[in-house]
Amino acid sequence: MTQTTLPPVEKTQPVSAPHGTISDRSRSERKLGWLLAGPAFLVMLGVTAYPIIQAVYESLFAYRLTDPTNREFVGLSNYGVILTDQLWWTALGVTLLITVITVAVELVLGFALALVMAKALKSIRPVVRAAILIPYAVITVVSAFAWQFAFDINTGFVNSWFAWIPGVSADTDWFGDTGTSLLVVCLAEIWKTTPFISLLLLAGLAQVPEVLQEAAKVDGATWWQRMVKVTLPNMKAAIMVALLFRTLDAFRVFDSIFVMTGGANNTESVSFLAYRQTISRLEIGLGSAVSVLLFLSVVLIAALFIKGFKVDLASARGER
Amino acid sequence: MSRKEKIWWWVGGLAIVVYCLFPIGWIVALSFKSAGDLNSGEFLPNGATLDNYSLILTGDASELFLPALRNSFGICLIATAISCLLSMFAAYAIARLDFPGKKMVLSTALVVAIFPVISIVTPLFNVWRQIGLYDTWPGLIIPYLSLTLPISIWTMSAFFREIPWEMEQAAQVDGATTWQAFRKVIVPLAAPGVFTTAIIAFFIAWNDFVYGISLTSTSAARPVPAALGLFSGASQFEDPTGAIAAAAVIVTIPVVVLVLLFQRRIVAGLTNGAVKG
Numbered sequence: 272m273t274q275t276t277l278p279p280v281e282k283t284q285p286v287s288a289p290h291g292t293i294s295d296r297s298r299s300e301r302k303l304g305w306l307l308a309g310p311a312f313l314v315m316l317g318v319t320a321y322p323i324i325q326a327v328y329e330s331l332f333a334y335r336l337t338d339p340t341n342r343e344f345v346g347l348s349n350y351g352v353i354l355t356d357q358l359w360w361t362a363l364g365v366t367l368l369i370t371v372i373t374v375a376v377e378l379v380l381g382f383a384l385a386l387v388m389a390k391a392l393k394s395i396r397p398v399v400r401a402a403i404l405i406p407y408a409v410i411t412v413v414s415a416f417a418w419q420f421a422f423d424i425n426t427g428f429v430n431s432w433f434a435w436i437p438g439v440s441a442d443t444d445w446f447g448d449t450g451t452s453l454l455v456v457c458l459a460e461i462w463k464t465t466p467f468i469s470l471l472l473l474a475g476l477a478q479v480p481e482v483l484q485e486a487a488k489v490d491g492a493t494w495w496q497r498m499v500k501v502t503l504p505n506m507k508a509a510i511m512v513a514l515l516f517r518t519l520d521a522f523r524v525f526d527s528i529f530v531m532t533g534g535a536n537n538t539e540s541v542s543f544l545a546y547r548q549t550i551s552r553l554e555i556g557l558g559s560a561v562s563v564l565l566f567l568s569v570v571l572i573a574a575l576f577i578k579g580f581k582v583d584l585a586s587a588r589g590e591r
Numbered sequence: 592m593s594r595k596e597k598i599w600w601w602v603g604g605l606a607i608v609v610y611c612l613f614p615i616g617w618i619v620a621l622s623f624k625s626a627g628d629l630n631s632g633e634f635l636p637n638g639a640t641l642d643n644y645s646l647i648l649t650g651d652a653s654e655l656f657l658p659a660l661r662n663s664f665g666i667c668l669i670a671t672a673i674s675c676l677l678s679m680f681a682a683y684a685i686a687r688l689d690f691p692g693k694k695m696v697l698s699t700a701l702v703v704a705i706f707p708v709i710s711i712v713t714p715l716f717n718v719w720r721q722i723g724l725y726d727t728w729p730g731l732i733i734p735y736l737s738l739t740l741p742i743s744i745w746t747m748s749a750f751f752r753e754i755p756w757e758m759e760q761a762a763q764v765d766g767a768t769t770w771q772a773f774r775k776v777i778v779p780l781a782a783p784g785v786f787t788t789a790i791i792a793f794f795i796a797w798n799d800f801v802y803g804i805s806l807t808s809t810s811a812a813r814p815v816p817a818a819l820g821l822f823s824g825a826s827q828f829e830d831p832t833g834a835i836a837a838a839a840v841i842v843t844i845p846v847v848v849l850v851l852l853f854q855r856r857i858v859a860g861l862t863n864g865a866v867k868g
Contacts, residue, residue, distance in 0.1 A: 301691065303684070304688040304689070306684075307684035308693075310681075311678055311680065311681035311696070312699060314737070314740060315737060318733060318734060319703050319706050322710075322711040323706075323710060323711065323714070326714045329717070387604060387607060388604075388607070390600050390603075397854065398604070398608060400855070401850055402607060408849065408850050409843055410797065410842060412800050412816040412820055412839075413816075413819070413843055416835055416836070416839055420618070420836070421614070426629050426630055428634045432634075467861070470862055473862070522707070523708065525709060526800040542708075546801070549712070550712075550713075550804070562710040562712075562713045565710055569705060
C-alpha cells in the first residue's frame with residue numbers, strides 16, 4: 272500500500288515540436304478526450320440530472336398516480352404541506368441523530384482500527400485485512416437482518432447474554448420504542464461502515480511522513496503528543512474526506528430502517544419518508560417534494576463541509 | 592518491538608477479526624437452526640439442520656428466492672461490465688489526454704456519487720412506468736450504472752495514472768506494432784486496475800436495495816436484497832427467520848469469496864479511488 276502515497280505520475284510532454292503540429296495535436300487530443308469520456312459523462316448526467324429536474328417539476332403538482340386526471344399545478348404548496356408537517360421534522364430529526372451518532376462513533380472506532388492495522392504484525396495482517404473487508408462487502412440488508420435477529424425478542428441471543436445489564440431482561444423489546452430501535456439501527460450501521468472509514472484513515476496514516484514522527488520522538492514527545500501534534504494534523508485531508516463521504520452516506524440511511532423497523536415508532540428517516548410517499552402511497556407530487564428537500568439537504572451538508580471545514584478534495588486526491 | 596507489545600498487537604488484531612465476523616457467524620448459526628430451535632435465545636444451534644436451505648432452494652420459498660438470485664447475478668454482472676467499459680475509456684482520457692472539461696467529468700462523478708439515491712428513484716419510478724422499463728432488467732441496469740460509474744471512473748483513473756505509458760513507445764521503438772505494444776505492454780499493466788474496479792463496482796450493484804424494491808414488482812427483475820426485504824411480508828410461510836438467514840448466507844458467499852481472493856487489490860482500489868482518485 273505504499274503506492275497510495277506516491278505522487279501521481281505526470282504525463283510526459285514532447286519537449287520540442289513545431290507550433291503548428293502542437294495545436295493540431297491538442298485539437299485532436301481534445302476531440303479524442305471527449306469521445307472517450309463523453310459516454311460515461313452522458314450516462315451519469317442522464318441518470319441523475321434528468322430525474323432530479325423531473326422531480327423538481329413534479330413537486331409543483333398535486334398528483335396521485337391512482338388519480339391521474341386530477342393532476343393540478345399547485346406551485347410550492349407541496350413544500351408548504353411538508354414543512355408544516357410533524358412527520359417531516361421527525362424524519363429529519365431521526366436522520367440527523369443517526370448521522371451524528373454513527374459518524375462520530377465510526378470516526379473514533381475507525382481510527383483505532385486503522386492504528387491497529389498499521390501496527391499489526393506482518394503475520395496476521397492479511398487475516399485482519401480480509402476480515403475488515405467483510406462488513407464492507409456484505410449486503411446492508413443482510414447486516415440489518417443479522418442485527419435485527421440478534422436483538423429480536425424471540426430469536427435473539429442479546430437478551431439472554433446481556434441480562435446482567437440493568438434494564439435488559441428476557442422480555443426486553445428493543446424494537447418496541449424509538450430510542451432502543453434507533454440504537455440497534457445505529458449499531459448495525461456502525462458495524463457495516465466503520466471498516467471502510469478505517470481503510471481511508473489507514474491510507475491517511477501512511478501519508479504522515481515518518482521523519483516527523485522520528486524527530487518528535489527524539490525531542491522527547493510522548494505518544495499522545497505525537498498523535499495530536501504530528502499524526503492528526505498531517506492526515507487532516509484524509510479525515511475530512513472520510514467524514515464528508517460518510518456523513519452524506521449516513522444521511523441517506525434507508526435499508527436498515529426498512530428492514531429493522533419499517534418506520535414504526537417514529538423511526539422513519541427522510542429517505543424512508545420519500546419512499547413511502549412515492550412508492551407505497553403513489554403521491555408523486557408530495558414524494559417528489561420530499562426528494563427535492565432531501566437533495567437540497569445533501570447539497571447543504573456538502574457545501575458546509577467544503578466551505579466551512581475547507582475540505583480540499585483536489586489536494587486530497589493528490590491533484591495539482 | 593518487545594514481546595509484550597507483540598502480544599498486544601496480536602490481541603488487537605484478533606479483536607478486529609472477531610468484531611468483523613461476529614454478525615456473520617450469528618447469521619450462519621441461525622441458518623442452521625431448526626424451526627423449534629429458533630427461539631432458544633442461544634447463539635449456536637442445538638444440532639444443525641439443512642431445513643432452511645432446502646426451503647429456499649427447493650421448497651416453498653424457492654419461487655421467491657431462485658429467480659431473485661438469477662436476476663441479481665445477471666443484472667449486476669451486466670451493469671458491472673458496461674460500467675467498466677465506459678469508465679475504462681473515460682479513465683484513459685483523464686489519465687493520459689489533455690482536454691478541457693477533464694475536471695468537470697471528475698467533479699460530475701463526485702456529485703453523482705453523493706447524490707441521494709431516493710431522489711432519483713421517485714422520478715425514475717414514474718418515467719419507467721410510462722416507457723415500459725418498470726420491472727425489467729434494463730430498468731435496473733441503467734440506474735445501477737449511475738451507482739457504479741462514479742467510483743469506477745475515480746478508481747480506474749487513479750490506477751491508470753500510475754501506469755508508465757512511455758513503455759508503449761519504448762516497445763514501438765523496439766519494433767513492436769501499435770497493436771502489439773498495446774496488447775503486450777499496456778493491457779497487462781492496466782488489467783489489475785480494471786479488474787479491481789470491476790470487483791468494487793460489483794459489490795456496489797450487489798448491495799443495492801432502494802432501486803431493487805422501488806423499480807420492480809415481480810420476480811421478473813427483483814434482485815436478492817429486495818426479495819429478502821419482502822420475505823417478511825410474504826405470508827406463504829409462517830416464521831421467515833430461518834429462510835431469511837439461509838438466503839442471507841447464500842448471497843454473502845460470493846462477496847466473501849471475492850474478498851478472500853482479492854483482498855489486497857480491493858484495499859488498494861478503495862483507498863486509491865477515495866483518497867487519491
